[in-house]
Amino acid sequence: MEMNAGLACLDLDFAWPGKPAAGRNVLTAINATFPPGTLTLITGATGAGKSTLLHLLAGLLRPTAGEIRADGRPVSRWPASHRDPWRRQVGIVFQHLALIPDLSAAENLLLALLPRSISWSRMQTDIRRQLMDADLGELAQTPAGELSGGQRQRLAMARAMVGAPRFLLADEPTAFQDDAHAFAIISQLQRAVAAGAVAVVCSQDPRLKASTAVQHHYHLASGRLLTDPDPQGPS
Amino acid sequence: MISGKSGYPMLLWAAREVLRLPGRNLLLLACLASLTFLVATALLLSQALDRTWSRLMDQAPDLVVRRIDAGGWAPIPVATALASASTVPGALSPTPRLWGVVPGPRGPVTVAASTAAIPEDALRGLTPPLRGQAVVGAGMAGFIQDDRLILDGRMQLTVIGTFPPETGLATHDLVWMAPADARSLLGIPSGHASDLAVTLFHPEEAEAIRADLAAAFPWPVNITGLRADSWRHHVRAVRMGGMAVVACVPAVLAMVLIVLGTAAGTGSRQSQWGLLKALGWTTGDIVRLQVIQAAVVGLPAIIFGLALAYAAVFHPPAAGIAAMWITGGRHLPELVLDHSGAAAIMLEITALVILPYLMAVYLSTIKGVARDPLHLLQESPWK
Amino acid sequence: MPSVYRKKSGDLPAPCRNARNLLMGLAVVTSLLLLAMGADLLRQPLPGQAAAEQWMHTFSLSGPALWTAGSPTRHPETIHPGIDLRLTVGMESLP
Numbered sequence: 030m031e032m033n034a035g036l037a038c039l040d041l042d043f044a045w046p047g048k049p050a051a052g053r054n055v056l057t058a059i060n061a062t063f064p065p066g067t068l069t070l071i072t073g074a075t076g077a078g079k080s081t082l083l084h085l086l087a088g089l090l091r092p093t094a095g096e097i098r099a100d101g102r103p104v105s106r107w108p109a110s111h112r113d114p115w116r117r118q119v120g121i122v123f124q125h126l127a128l129i130p131d132l133s134a135a136e137n138l139l140l141a142l143l144p145r146s147i148s149w150s151r152m153q154t155d156i157r158r159q160l161m162d163a164d165l166g167e168l169a170q171t172p173a174g175e176l177s178g179g180q181r182q183r184l185a186m187a188r189a190m191v192g193a194p195r196f197l198l199a200d201e202p203t204a205f206q207d208d209a210h211a212f213a214i215i216s217q218l219q220r221a222v223a224a225g226a227v228a229v230v231c232s233q234d235p236r237l238k239a240s241t242a243v244q245h246h247y248h249l250a251s252g253r254l255l256t257d258p259d260p261q262g263p264s
Numbered sequence: 265m266i267s268g269k270s271g272y273p274m275l276l277w278a279a280r281e282v283l284r285l286p287g288r289n290l291l292l293l294a295c296l297a298s299l300t301f302l303v304a305t306a307l308l309l310s311q312a313l314d315r316t317w318s319r320l321m322d323q324a325p326d327l328v329v330r331r332i333d334a335g336g337w338a339p340i341p342v343a344t345a346l347a348s349a350s351t352v353p354g355a356l357s358p359t360p361r362l363w364g365v366v367p368g369p370r371g372p373v374t375v376a377a378s379t380a381a382i383p384e385d386a387l388r389g390l391t392p393p394l395r396g397q398a399v400v401g402a403g404m405a406g407f408i409q410d411d412r413l414i415l416d417g418r419m420q421l422t423v424i425g426t427f428p429p430e431t432g433l434a435t436h437d438l439v440w441m442a443p444a445d446a447r448s449l450l451g452i453p454s455g456h457a458s459d460l461a462v463t464l465f466h467p468e469e470a471e472a473i474r475a476d477l478a479a480a481f482p483w484p485v486n487i488t489g490l491r492a493d494s495w496r497h498h499v500r501a502v503r504m505g506g507m508a509v510v511a512c513v514p515a516v517l518a519m520v521l522i523v524l525g526t527a528a529g530t531g532s533r534q535s536q537w538g539l540l541k542a543l544g545w546t547t548g549d550i551v552r553l554q555v556i557q558a559a560v561v562g563l564p565a566i567i568f569g570l571a572l573a574y575a576a577v578f579h580p581p582a583a584g585i586a587a588m589w590i591t592g593g594r595h596l597p598e599l600v601l602d603h604s605g606a607a608a609i610m611l612e613i614t615a616l617v618i619l620p621y622l623m624a625v626y627l628s629t630i631k632g633v634a635r636d637p638l639h640l641l642q643e644s645p646w647k
Numbered sequence: 648m649p650s651v652y653r654k655k656s657g658d659l660p661a662p663c664r665n666a667r668n669l670l671m672g673l674a675v676v677t678s679l680l681l682l683a684m685g686a687d688l689l690r691q692p693l694p695g696q697a698a699a700e701q702w703m704h705t706f707s708l709s710g711p712a713l714w715t716a717g718s719p720t721r722h723p724e725t726i727h728p729g730i731d732l733r734l735t736v737g738m739e740s741l742p
Contacts, residue, residue, distance in 0.1 A: 089542055089638040110546065113637075117544030125646045127539050131284060135660035139277070140540065144549040149273050153659045160660060169660035192544070279666035316696070320711050323703035328724035337725075361707050365717035365725075374716040376706045386701050401712070427702070430695025434702040436712035459724065461707040488724035490709055564673045571680040578687065602696060607688055 034100055035227045036063040036086055036196060038254075042094035043078075043085060055081050057252040059095070065195075068218055068228040068242055072257060073249035079231035080124055082249065083198050086229060087121045088112045099196065117145060120194030122202045126185040130174025134165055134184050137173050138191045145192070155191055162217060163187040164210070178205040186214055190221065197221050197228040203237060211236050218242060274549075278556040293565040295519060296617065300569025301576075303512040304613045308577040311609055312601035319602055320433060321490065325359070325461035326470055328488045329477065339456035340485075342379075346460075348480040354465045354473050360457030362443055364450040366416045369407040375415065375439045377446035379457065390425045395442045397422050402429040403436040415439065419449050509616070516620045537633050538640025551629045558625040562618050569617075570610050578603050 041059035055078045063069050063086075073079050084090045085097060088104055097105040104115055120141075128137050135156050142152045160166050163183040165176075173181060182205045189197060197218065203211040211234070219242045222228050230237060237243060246257035282289045329349070331340040342360045349358035363376040382392060393399055398413055398421040411423045427435035441449075452458060462477065464470060470489045478485055537550055578601055633640070702708070714721040 084638055087542065089641070090636065109636075113541055113546040114544060116542065119544070121542060123542075123641075123646075127542070127641065127646050129536060129539070133661065136280070136663075139273075139661045141543045143273050143277055144543075144545045149276070152273060153661065156660045170662075188543075275670065276663050276666050279670045280663050283665055283669060317711060319696070320700060320703050323700045324709055325707050328709065330724060359707050363706065365722070372716040374708075374712075374721075376708070378705060382705055386705055388698055388701070403712075428695065428698060431699040431702055433711045433713070434699040434708060437716050438702075438706070438708075438712070440706075486724075488726075490723065560670070560673070564677050567677045567680050571684060574684050574687070603688055610684075 035065045035067075036229065037061070037098045038082075038086075038095065039098065040095035041085065041092050041097065043081060043090065043092050054093070054252050056085070056092075056254075059254045061247065061254050063227050063229050063245070065225050065227050066222050067244040068222050068230065069245040069247065070237055070243045070257075071229065071231045071247045071249055071254070072233055072238065073231075075233075077249045078252060079249055080200050082254070083121070083200050083229065083231050086196070087119050087198050088116055089121075114144075117192060118195040120189030120192060120197045122182075122185045122189045122199035124200040126181055128173040128181055128185060128188075131172055133170045133172055134160060134176065135169040137184060138188050141188050141192050159187040159191045162190075164213065179207070179210060182206060183210060183214070186217065190217060193224075194221075195226055197226050199228070199230045199232075201232050201234070202230060203232065203234045208236065215240050215242050274553060275556060275560075278553055278560050281553065281557050282560050289561050293561050293568075296562055296565035296621065297569040297572070299512070299515050299519065300566045300613060300617050301572045303509070303515070303616070304570050304573030304610065305576050306507070306511075307509065307609050307613060308573055308606055309601075311605060312577055312603060315602040315605060316433065324490050326464040326467045326490060327355075327462040327474065327477065328361075328490065329358075329460040329462060329481070330486045330488070331459075331481075332484050332486050338483075339452045339458065340460055342455055342457050344482065345457070348482070349460060349462055349477065352473060352476045352480050354469055355477060356463045356465055359461045359463075361459050361461050362446045362450075362452065363458050364446070364452075366449060368404065368415055368437070368439070369413070370404075373404065373415070373437045373439050375441060375446055375449060377441055377443040379443065388428070390427070393421075393424055393440055393442050393445075395444050397424045397442065398445075399423070399425040399427060399440040401427045401435040401438040402432055404439070413439070415449060419445065421445065512616060516617060519621060519624075532644045534632055534640050534643040535646065538635075538637045538643065541633070541637035542641060547630070547633050550633050551626060554625050554629040555622055558622055559618075562621050566614050566617055570613065574606070574610070577601060578606075 038059045038061045041056060042054050043056040044054045059082065071079055071082065081090070085092055085105070088097075088107075092105055095105075096103050099115070099118075104112060107115070129140070132140075138156045138159060139152060142155060147155075157166070157169070160169050163186060165180060165183060165187065168176065168180065173184060176184060182202065186199065186202055189199065199218070202218075203214050206214060215237065218228050218230065222242075230243075232238075238246070247254050248257040249255075329340070329345065331338045331345075340360070345360065346358055349355050360379050361376075362379055363374065365372045366375055367373075378392070390399055400408065400413060400423050404413075405423075405426045408423050413421045413423050415421065421439075421441060427438065427440075446452070447454065447456075450458065464473060474487045474489065478487055540550055541547075699711075703711075709722050709724060710720075712721070716722075717725070719726045
C-alpha cells in the first residue's frame with residue numbers, strides 16, 4: 030500500500046464562517062488517516078461535528094486550517110473547478126439523505142452517473158445492479174418521495190455506490206434499517222472496501238460499533254478526533 | 265456542447281427536467297412563441313410588402329403626364345402627346361392610358377382599357393372584353409349578380425371573366441373594359457386618352473426630366489413622379505420593420521427578467537444544484553444542463569412562432585389583414601408577397617430572441633451555482 | 648456481465664420514456680415546420696406574383712390596389728392643387 034494512499038487529515042481546523050476563531054472551532058487539530066481497503070467508524074455525541082468532518086472529507090467544505098489529502102493530493106486546497114469533478118470518486122450518504130422526491134428511485138441514481146462519459150445503456154445496467162443490491166429492484170420507477178424511510182436510506186446508499194467510488198463517506202447509513210437491512214448495508218460497505226475503496230462512516234448505531242467489518246474506530250468529542258478506547262463499548 | 269457519450273444522456277435529462285415543471289415550461293414556450301410571432305410578422309410583412317411593392321412599382325410608369333385646363337383635368341390628345349414626349353431624351357415608350365375612377369356597386373372602382381393589343385401569354389386564359397363586356401377583379405366578384413355590372417348608375421356591362429384572386433395586388437378592384445366603353449363612361453373623346461404614362465431610361469433622373477417634359481407639351485400639364493411615392497412607402501415599410509425590432513428589445517428584456525427571476529433563484533432549485541455538485545457535477549455541467557433545457561423549450565417555441573408568422577404573412581387571407589393594418593388601407597386583397605429574403609429575416613429573428621434568452625439562462629445559472637456545494641445544499645430543507 | 652442485470656430495452660430502470668417522446672415529438676414537429684417553410688421558400692416564381700406584375704405593366708397602373716380606387720395614395724397623379732376636385736367625375740369621395 031502506498032504511504033500516501035487513502036484519505037488523510039493534517040492539522041485540520043474548521044470553524045463556521047462568521048464565528049470567532051479561537052476556542053469556538055467545530056474541529057481542532059484533526060490528524061487522521063483513512064487507508065484504502067479499510068472501513069473506519071467515527072462515533073460521537075449529537076452535534077460533535079461528525080457530519081462536518083464528513084463534509085470536509087468530501088470536499089463540500091474548506092477547512093479553516095490544515096489540509097485534506099486524497100491519495101496524496103491536497104484536494105482541500107484545490108479550486109472548485111478541480112474539486113467538483115474529483116467528487117465523482119466520492120460516494121456520500123447524507124444524514125438527511127438529499128433525495129429528490131419527485132424523481133423515481135432509478136432517476137435519483139441516474140443523477141450520479143449523468144456527468145460521466147459513459148453510455149446510456151451502461152448507466153442503466155449500473156443502476157439496475159445497485160437497486161437490486163439494495164433490495165429496491167421492484168421500486169425502480171417509484172418516486173423517491175413515496176418510499177419508506179428505510180427504503181429511502183437504502184436508496185441513498187445505492188446512489189453513493191452506483192459510481193463505484195474510491196472514497197465512500199456515509200452519515201448514519203443504517204439509522205432507519207432493521208437488522209437484516211443494516212447487515213446488508215454493512216456487507217455492501219465490506220464489498221466496497223474489499224475492492225480497495227476508503228470507507229468512512231459516522232454513526233451512533235451499536236450494530237456498526239459491534240461489527241467486525243469495521244477496522245478502525247474514532248471518537249469525536251470537543252472538536253478533537255481520538256482513537257476510540259473502547260470500540261465495542263457503548264457510543 | 266453535446267457530443268459523445270455524455271451528449272445523449274444529458275439531452276434526455278434536460279427533457280426530463282422540462283417535464284418536471286410542465287406548466288412553467290409550457291408558459292415559457294407560449295411566451296417565446298408569441299413574442300417571436302409578433303416580431304416576425306411585423307418584420308416579415310414589412311420586408312415582403314416592401315419587396316413586392318418594389319417589384320410591382322418596377323412595372324408602373326415613372327412619370328404620368330396629365331393635361332390641365334381652366335376646368336381641371338382634360339383628356340390628352342394622343343398623337344400630340346406621343347410626339348411631344350418622344351422629343352425628350354431619356355423618356356422611353358410613352359403610353360397613353362385610358363382609365364378612370366367611377367362609382368361601382370360598392371364604392372369607387374378603377375376602370376381601364378388597354379390601348380394596345382395584349383399578347384396571348386399575358387392574357388393567362390382571360391378573354392379581352394368586347395363592347396358591353398368587362399373583366400373584373402376578385403374584390404368585386406362577390407357583388408355582381410347575374411353577371412351584370414352597373415357602373416356610375418348608367419352603364420351596364422356583362423362580366424365575362426374575373427382576374428385571378430392571387431393577382432389582387434394589381435387587379436383587386438379593376439374593371440377591364442373595351443376602349444369604346446371606357447371613352448363613353450369617362451367622357452374621353454376618340455383620339456384622346458386620360459393621361460400619358462412615361463418610362464424613363466434612368467428613373468433617378470425623373471426630377472430633371474420633368475421640366476423638359478413639361479416644356480415639350482404645347483399645353484399646361486401636371487407631371488407626377490410615381491417613384492417619389494413609392495419611396496415614401498418603402499420608407500414606411502422599413503420604419504415599420506425597425507419599430508418592430510425596437511419594440512422587440514423591451515419585450516426580450518422583460519423575458520430575460522422573467523428568466524432571471526425563475527431560472528436561478530428558488531431555494532429548492534439551488535439545493536438541488538448543491539446536490540448535483542456533491543455528486544460530482546461541475547459548474548459547467550450544471551450550466552450545460554440548464555442551457556440545453558432552455559434550448560429544448562426555446563428553439564421549438566421560436567420555430568412555432570416563425571411558422572405562424574410565415575403563414576400569416578405569405579398565406580392569405582391573414583396577410584391581407586396584416587397589410588391593411590400596416591398600410592392603413594381599406595382593402596383586403598389576397599396578397600401574394602415576395603418571400604425572397606425571408607430566410608435571412610427569420611434567422612435574424614431567431615438570433616434576436618434565442619440569444620438573449622440563452623444568455624440570461626447561462627448568466628443566471630452561473631451566478632446561482634457559484635457557491636460552496638454545502639451552502640447550496642442547505643438552501644432549502646430536504647424532506 | 649451478469650445476465651440478471653440485462654433486461655429488454657423496454658424494461659430499463661430509468662427509461663425517461665416521456666422525456667424521449669417529448670424530444671422526438673419536438674424534433675419531428677420542428678423539422679416538419681422547417682421543411683415546409685423551406686419548401687415554400689424555394690417555390691419560385693410565385694405564379695400570382697408574376698401575373699400581378701404582368702397586369703400592372705399591361706395597364707400601366709400607377710400603384711398596387713391596397714387603397715380604395717380614387718384615393719390620393721392610390722392615384723397620386725390625380726392630386727392637383729388649386730383645382731376644385733368636386734367637379735371631377737369619380738373624385739367626389741376624395742378627402
